Amino acid sequence: MAHVNEDYLKLPGSYLFSEIARRVTQFKIENPQADIIKLGIGDVTRPLPQAVVEAMKGAVEEMGRQETFRGYGPEQGYDFLIKKIIENDFLPRGVELALDEVFVSDGAKTDTGNFQELFAQDNILAVSDPVYPVYVDSNVMAGRTGPVNQNKQFDKIVYLPCTEENGMKPPLPQTRVDMIYLCFPNNPTGMTLSKEELKKWVDYAKENRSIILFDAAYEAFIREEGVPHSIFEIEGAREVAVEFRSFSKTAGFTGTRCAYTIVPKEVKAYDAKGKAYSLNPLWLRRQTTKFNGVSYPVQVGAAAVFSPEGQKQIKEIINYYMENARIIREGLKNAGYQVFGGINAPYIWLKTPGNMGSWEFFDKLMKEANVIGTPGAGFGAGGEGYFRLTAFGTRENTEKAIERIRTKL
């Protein structure tokens, strides 16, 4: 008799964004004339940069000719892309990487979800609260989290509360943890850490031989000086951290799919006897066994992001979104809301008025302003009473949404 993985049965009923989609669909059925503006799911709206479009079309044509056709590529990505990633995203910040420390993949969600496979089931993980749900859910599926308790939290996870008091910056854990998920610029709060603040985490990890799983999917939105773009800007991080990056938000690849993960050769995990194993060859083994690489035309498109035209075009896109972020942030502040983020990140995290529950605020905003956001509670217990808006909408919709929030709520 085939036994089901009972850890899957511990998962909350549905993934956050599916629940939002369900409510929106229901509302649309009941209000077919409503002019709904979606600032909920972090999906981009600007088209692919023309440099990417042209490069991808060329690559598709290559695939149609006998002489230039390409079959299986390296599972970890083509060198032509990996070289550009290193030269553009890391070397200018003083971070040196070997070609085989960069693993190209089809998404940061995929990689942040899968990377935990390299760890034993008995590792204790720490996540900030609120948190991007994938870190938690993928570990629940792997049986690493224990059962849900009455706070709707998992027994074996160490939650690091991000609150008004600590400026939405997770405190170091009180008890020993082995795997630490950090996301900066943060999803959902939009906040960042300074180099000094991030260094505390690297030092903690070194002292405790923990691993930091650093999600830097939003680094391109950092505008202020002194905010680290990569954890590898911090001394010692190569020994304790892996980093996840993505083209999704940077270059409009949410529907095109390309990302990459940095696994320095020094990062190690330990067997029961304390013997150290480098994670780099284990991740290579994982990827060569369960993955076949990213579509060749997509990798060519991603490489074009680093061309001079590509860089110019994505800069315009990022400026566009960050102007949206400013509009949301300032509009809400002027309307009396307490807001976080939106300066170095495309997310604005707001406190719901009058201590309203965040799903309640979701429904109110949908019904009264026809604006869709993301309830903070969807990111964990610590998100209750907060709400996330994204800067990825069109300018027109962003302005309209803020106007409606100011006038209709």
Next chain:
Amino acid sequence: MAHVNEDYLKLPGSYLFSEIARRVTQFKIENPQADIIKLGIGDVTRPLPQAVVEAMKGAVEEMGRQETFRGYGPEQGYDFLIKKIIENDFLPRGVELALDEVFVSDGAKTDTGNFQELFAQDNILAVSDPVYPVYVDSNVMAGRTGPVNQNKQFDKIVYLPCTEENGMKPPLPQTRVDMIYLCFPNNPTGMTLSKEELKKWVDYAKENRSIILFDAAYEAFIREEGVPHSIFEIEGAREVAVEFRSFSKTAGFTGTRCAYTIVPKEVKAYDAKGKAYSLNPLWLRRQTTKFNGVSYPVQVGAAAVFSPEGQKQIKEIINYYMENARIIREGLKNAGYQVFGGINAPYIWLKTPGNMGSWEFFDKLMKEANVIGTPGAGFGAGGEGYFRLTAFGTRENTEKAIERIRTKL
């Protein structure tokens, strides 16, 4: 202290095709002038069909325009592709599927590797021997297989020997198994099962409440009548089977990446109390949590495979490869080799001459004929003494390789 997943340490040193690549690279360094012909890895050589190229270029252009840009798609694939899959690949064979029973993905390797996540660790798995290594390796990583024994097999796996005596058709297991991996047309042997033979497996699975993980990645190469293309042609299979399909070999997508998996709603696994859980919503939960869907232009390309021109073009490609298969099969037979497969599959499985070890034959073939194949032992202990050649080369190389084998060995 971060603990490593020690199950990873049980894996053989390197994935089969990486080891082959290593030996070939070494040989090339030592023999830079050698004219090497690769009939080893099952990678295609014909370019993408023009119908696919044109469709993909159009989709890339859509992604570059504001009005037609697409961000995140449904994780399980777009309906436009799923509808075409059902209408073309299943309905004509009398198999009805709902839209939400088809999950589009980036590869059959990915899906066959990941699907085991839905099962508890205590399930016993059966694989044919020889076997496509991913079924075994992904279960080793998940801790389901126990340690390696002196036969280089995993203690808890039930191996089903495919031998000359049983015509390379796996016998039903002698002891109870819960998860059964079947691949037909088979990789590596190239053999198929008749409907009656496959029905025995479906009946076994129903009787034992086991799950059949049916890999049909090579179904497009079936030329004979009466050979099932889908396990769902067999009565009762909807209750016990999932099926993996791919565009890789059918339409030249090894570098473009698109596949799909069928999970009927009736397929169930059980918790410790015997309560049944449908695998379909669990797989949806897995995919929505750890995957973000296939690149939109790639899905448009896959849909174009089903257009009248696309169908005509892939038929030509498949005919081309199957003529290669005939040339290899007959050439080897005429040269006195004992061969299997190559009639309904792009793989030819040959017995090494004089009971030579299969890695020994690999080296001999590489050195004396400059032809690269795949050692049978790479597919498990039962593959020792056998060797796989693929029909995916060019016509010229295929003819030259057979000529060299006939004259130089």
